[in-house]
Amino acid sequence: MRKGLFTKKIVAYVCAATMVFSSFAGVSVVNNTNVIADETKADIVLNDTGSPLIKTWGSADGEGYAYEGYVYCGDVSSDYKYLQITYSGDATALKEARWELLGKDDKALGTYWFSQNDQGTFKTTDDTLVPAPTETAQTVVIDLEKTGVDLSASGVNAFHFHNTKGNGTLSITDARFMTSLPAEDTKADIVLNDTGSPLIKTWGSADGEGYAYEGYVYCGDVSSDYKYLQITYSGAATALKEARWELLGKDDKALGTYWFSQNDQGTFKTTDDTLVPAPTETAQTVVIDLEKTGVDLSASGINAFHFHNTKGNGALTITDARFITKVPEEVTTPAPTEAPTEGPTEAPTTPQPTTAADPSTGIKLDDVASGMNKTLHIDKAASGATDGIKYAYLGFVTFKDLATKDFRYLKLTYTGDITSLRFEFNEKATNANQGPFWFDAEQDVHFVTADGSPIQLVGNNTTVVIDLVASGVDMSKYNNGIHMHGNSTTDAAFDVTIKDAVLYGGVPTPQPTTVAPTKKPTVKVSRPGTASVKKATKKKASAKVKISLKKVKKAKGYYVQISTSKKFKKVLVKKYVKKVSFTLKSKKIKNKKKLYVRAKAYKLNGKKKVLSKKWSKVKKVKITK
Incomplete structure (x- = not known):
């Protein structure tokens, strides 16, 4: 009994002593005053x-x-x-x-x-x-x-x-x-100015034509923590038009080839998920997000890259280039690593206003770097292109941080065929997009004019006023800017020129169309009959759905949608096809337990697709192991 009591006392004393000594752990002395360090609690x-x-x-x-x-x-x-x-x-x-x-x-x-x-x-x-x-x-x-x-x-x-x-x-x-925020990564920037193979120099030339291998750039010890590449550059507007970098990891592991213009092979994306702006005479700084670009950094960082281009597109001067671990709070143009050659000092450009815009005078969408006033072009689709269509991202249009819900009207003047042109409206806070909204009224989601008149799809200095609210655009939220997209076909390239693009609060008075349309209106074509889905099958782990449709008389093709909802509240895949038996592929449908398919037939009225009035009956996809 005594032994037990004695043991308990000893244990109590030891515990108390431990607590006393541990309470002094982490004590530091500052100006002779004891300060207890913050307790670090595990996550x-x-x-x-x-x-x-x-x-x-x-x-x-x-x-x-x-x-x-x-x-x-x-x-x-x-x-x-x-x-x-x-x-x-x-x-x-x-x-x-x-x-x-x-x-x-x-x-x-x-x-x-x-x-x-x-x-x-x-x-x-x-x-x-x-x-x-x-x-x-x-x-x-x-x-x-x-x-x-x-x-x-x-x-x-x-x-x-x-x-x-x-x-x-x-x-x-x-x-x-x-209990506390994670410690910030303090890894130093890696400046790409290696003596033997620097990125910081002038690339390319205005002379010659055809493919050009421009050189090799060594990056050094760039671990997978470096998720961003910041570059400061200037030069000819077309210098990056066909430029692409072939990225290499450790042991020359291929990480892919990425272009500065939209390309199926891979495309560089900035931190706001847009294309790298075309060079100008004035130096600009941009941060490329390697993860959004699609570069796999999980196993290996970037060790080097090859620079490929096309001759004759002009010179590109890079005055700073560095890998960084986090996006700077404000991207500024850093001083060049090497002093620039002497020359006349260019006057600084006037910054865009940040005060509220007047809805009556509007916001002109003519920003030099990301405006709408320009010619949009997509080369003619190759004869072997899927469904005879070549898709392209046509750029970002900024609202200059001025747009509000009061700006409900979009006025623009255009020349060309806008049948396949569509806009997505961007929200700055989450980078989410609303849309796409088409100009073609045959599409499920399309623009509506302020006076209810139909939009002339083939224009020549034609002016239209879009009512964004009536069209379904939430300008109280998606008011950061516009992403533009379009298609060319195997029959024709996509060429549209836009000018006088303005966001208004009140309805502006449209200017009359002074030039007659360049193309004669096509004869009205009757709608095709209703399509029918005969069969739709998919293996569970596959990203492909095999679909068979019943042939519709005089139809030129079919518009097909796949959704996880019978009511098609969210469409995962949408595609134009020409055959009645085909396979649709998308990583969005991989491992989905329930999928549904519906289709419409279409005829052609010139280039315009005339869809059947009703959708086919919804067909459930048969999913097998």
């Missing part, structure tokens, strides 16, 4: 066996409210002020998602949405909304205090996951509560 990973957050949530099927489940958080005290999640998925997966947070004893801490909502909205550490999911995984840190969660009396113990069916799936690959 709490939300991967409980019974109720994990780390999994795939939601579904593309169904409609209406959905309770998706319960997540247990563990011992999350009020010290844990940040929630970090890594996620990917459908762009709309978080559109109506909300989490009901609970504290100790199931104390209600509020319901918080990922889109703006009066009930409560999740905010990141920089006080913005959580970005919409993409196919590429992204990591974001939610600031619970900025979100408005009261952690003073109780931490977060659990939460309920609520959503709306039909918005797609969300895959969370990592989720954790943290």
